[in-house]
Amino acid sequence: MKLHTLEQNQLEALYKNIEETTQNFLGYPVSKDFDYSDLLPFLKFPLNNLGDPFGESTYRVDSRAMEREVVHFFAEQFRADPDNFWGYVTNGGSEGNLYGLYLARELYPKGMVYFSEATHYSVQKNITLLNMDFVKVRAQENGELDYQDLREAIGYNRHRPVIVIANIGTTMTEAKDNPARIASIIQDMAISGHYIHADAALAGGFAPFIDPRPIFDFQDGVDSISVSGHKFIGSPMPSGVVIVKKDNRDRIARNIAYIGSADATITGSRNGHSPLFLWYAIKKLGVEGFTQRTRHSLAVAAYTLKKLQTLGIDAWRNPNAITVVFPAPPVAIIDKWQLATENGQSHIICMPNVSFDQIDLLIQDLKETMIIPA
Numbered sequence: 001m002k003l004h005t006l007e008q009n010q011l012e013a014l015y016k017n018i019e020e021t022t023q024n025f026l027g028y029p030v031s032k033d034f035d036y037s038d039l040l041p042f043l044k045f046p047l048n049n050l051g052d053p054f055g056e057s058t059y060r061v062d063s064r065a066m067e068r069e070v071v072h073f074f075a076e077q078f079r080a081d082p083d084n085f086w087g088y089v090t091n092g093g094s095e096g097n098l099y100g101l102y103l104a105r106e107l108y109p110k111g112m113v114y115f116s117e118a119t120h121y122s123v124q125k126n127i128t129l130l131n132m133d134f135v136k137v138r139a140q141e142n143g144e145l146d147y148q149d150l151r152e153a154i155g156y157n158r159h160r161p162v163i164v165i166a167n168i169g170t171t172m173t174e175a176k177d178n179p180a181r182i183a184s185i186i187q188d189m190a191i192s193g194h195y196i197h198a199d200a201a202l203a204g205g206f207a208p209f210i211d212p213r214p215i216f217d218f219q220d221g222v223d224s225i226s227v228s229g230h231k232f233i234g235s236p237m238p239s240g241v242v243i244v245k246k247d248n249r250d251r252i253a254r255n256i257a258y259i260g261s262a263d264a265t266i267t268g269s270r271n272g273h274s275p276l277f278l279w280y281a282i283k284k285l286g287v288e289g290f291t292q293r294t295r296h297s298l299a300v301a302a303y304t305l306k307k308l309q310t311l312g313i314d315a316w317r318n319p320n321a322i323t324v325v326f327p328a329p330p331v332a333i334i335d336k337w338q339l340a341t342e343n344g345q346s347h348i349i350c351m352p353n354v355s356f357d358q359i360d361l362l363i364q365d366l367k368e369t370m371i372i373p374a
């Protein structure tokens with residue numbers, strides 16, 4: 001069977017359109033500098049990583065061996081206890097947040113969830129799905145959680161276990177909440193039972209490779225971390241990785257006879273291709289490659305900030321962030337460069353594929369709109 005000419009034309013038009021729209025793309029955290037053509041032959045197979053990547057399964061058309069390596073890699077980068085971690089490849093950062101919250105709720109059914117107002121919308125949605133109680137805490141000017149406000153909020157609910165979502169890079173300003181500081185507040189208040197989940201959708205892809213290393217991981221007091229695969233690494237389809245403590249997840253997994261595996265994940269059928277893509281990227285890049293990508297992004301961010309400031313634009317960025325924030329420019333610029341804009345603020349995210357030349361072009365555009373005719 002072949003497509004009719006009409007549909008063939010539709011496909012070609014879509015291809016052209018996508019090719020064009022990916023050109024000027026500075027506002028969203030998606031890397032596009034990848035080449036996975038070696039993996040094309042795998043599109044012939046119905047890969048499905050049903051069940052627990054670390055357990056047995058009777059369905060074997062899968063990439064679970066690669067998935068385990070991906071989980072290993074991130075567990076190591078996030079400094080998880082080598083004898084006490086577990087995880088899987090998700091459909092994205094949002095699913096990782098859902099899994100972290102689900103685990104927290106199973107461990108602490110009476111827990112209260114705290115997160116800042118700068119938190120990604122997936123957290124609020126997931127809390128609603130899980131029917132958990134929550135308190136939204138204030139964020140500081142730079143997007144980081146307001147610790148004093150957190151302390152007070154916990155104080156009102158002293159009798160309940162504490163579940164905190166720490167943002168390791170907020171969506172709008174890439175602010176990092178400090179899990180060590182959060183843990184010490186909880187300890188100070190003598191709370192019995194707590195759980196800290198790190199939402200590191202974007203920054204989890206490069207935080208381990210920044211020097212000095214940011215405070216964000218298992219050694220800093222978190223119990224689980226969610227990272228997106230299609231953001232800093234880049235992948236044709238959305239994906240992510242969630243890493244948790246194995247003893248926590250062992251308390252909630254159930255064995256399902258039909259699939260011959262533990263039903264330990266959120267969805268039943270799971271994408272078997274995305275672990276393969278992540279595995280491929282990790283093997284090709286290695287720690288060296290990740291470090292280089294990180295350095296490039298940080299350098300472009302520093303350059304962007306300087307250029308904007310030179311134009312007299314009130315731009316800023318959080319320490320070691322690849323996101324540069326500035327007052328929203330004219331709509332034509334927002335449209336052309338696809339700049340995410342919220343409450344009068346726009347941002348440029350200096351993903352690894354963003355070049356100095358591209359920034360120069362944007363700066364040129366900004367300069368032209370700033371010339372006011374006499």
Ligand SMILES: *Cc1c(COP(=O)(O)O)cnc(C)c1O
Nearest residue numbers: 092093094120169170171201228
């Ligand atoms: C992008 C993002 C998410 C959601 O991740 P998806 O991979 O799109 O599901 C969650 N939190 C933050 C901070 C994000 O930037």
